[in-house]
Amino acid sequence: MTKLLYFLIIILSAYIAQKITRVVIRCLNKEIKDAIPKLKEYSRNQNLTCTGLDKEVNIFYLLEDKKKEELGFITRIIGWFEAIVFATLAIIIINNSAKNVLDIIKFLGIAASGWIALKIFGNYQQWSGAILGRSVFYIFLIGSIINILVAVVMIALFYLLIQNGG
Numbered sequence: 001m002t003k004l005l006y007f008l009i010i011i012l013s014a015y016i017a018q019k020i021t022r023v024v025i026r027c028l029n030k031e032i033k034d035a036i037p038k039l040k041e042y043s044r045n046q047n048l049t050c051t052g053l054d055k056e057v058n059i060f061y062l063l064e065d066k067k068k069e070e071l072g073f074i075t076r077i078i079g080w081f082e083a084i085v086f087a088t089l090a091i092i093i094i095n096n097s098a099k100n101v102l103d104i105i106k107f108l109g110i111a112a113s114g115w116i117a118l119k120i121f122g123n124y125q126q127w128s129g130a131i132l133g134r135s136v137f138y139i140f141l142i143g144s145i146i147n148i149l150v151a152v153v154m155i156a157l158f159y160l161l162i163q164n165g166g
Helices: 003-045 051-097 101-127 133-163
Strands: none
Touching: 003 051, 003 133, 051 101, 051 133, 101 133
16 A cells, blocks of 8 residues: 555544544533532532532633633644554554554553553543542543544554455
């Protein structure tokens, strides 16, 4: 295959991965936003003093609204980078060193685990909240996994299509 075709397949795979990931993340964040009034009402009904909840809600809205508005380009750049790197890695492995499907999965799994671990270490502070922190962390984790998986699966599908003369 020509380098231009590889390039186009990688970019298309990254684009599709980003679109799917954004839809999922948007839906999950909406679920958190919808749950916040219920959490506040519960704390009021139980006469709980939840200054921690108020602080976490404020941080969530700051991250979700203002940070996205002012610094959203960074998240998009990292998402595109992630999808392009793993799509490229999938092509390299498939073309050069893949003995079987399990070898491909094992190598990509190790690489993805390392990448996600680096991202976790870098963002730990924003997930340290006791109430919303875990939810935000899981949304981040799901988003990273979907982005990587979709990019790699798209490469595999294109590769199979090309190999079968499609």
